[in-house]
Amino acid sequence: MNSIISLASVLILTILILYLSYIFTKSLGKGIGLKRGGTHMQMLDRLPLGQDKAVAIVQLSSHYYLIGIAASQITLLAEIPEEEIDLEGYESSPLSGAEGYLDFKKLLKKYSDRHKKDE
Template identity: 80%
Template sequence: MISLASVLILTILILYLSYVFTKSLGKGIGLRRGGTGMQMLDRLPLGQDKAVAVVRLGSHYYLIGIASSQITLLAEVAEEDINLETVGASLPEGGEGYPDFKKLLKKYTDRHRKDE
């Protein structure tokens, strides 16, 4: 009976310490994740392991394609195409707030089809 109780207490202790450790580790990773010069504004999933995203690098904006094995630059987006008033004076961290992503994607895919 004593050995069963000690195993139960040890198991609960291990689970609690694992929880505390992963929670503190996650906070540290989140703080180091954000950069000052580069930011993902929006991401649109297209399928399993495939997506398109708008990224800000300094004062330039890029439309990129993301696959499981590579990242491809699709187009450079003009700042005029981005409605900064709805996004806010300072662009949000974490990817929220790019309202006209579908229109922008359609514009650049149509332009690419005309070039071919």
């Protein structure tokens, strides 16, 4: 009877760890990569449509474009007027874009340095 209880508790603990890992990685990766770009150009949003196909909103200085992305080409679909863009959803957050990536690299380096000291 004890073996069944311990087996069930290990199974529940494993499922709980997998679920929490899924939630954590989903929330961590939510903003990463969307607001990456150079000084004058950024990809604001991207919607995958299938394998190797997507549409994206790109900002180039003060102009906004809807582009189609395929494996072999990128096509300009439309120019979007600035007043139609909801910029509130694209505000910089601690985990968005390259800044969030650098923060993650710092945390990872800090953890790995601490781990090396423990050995």
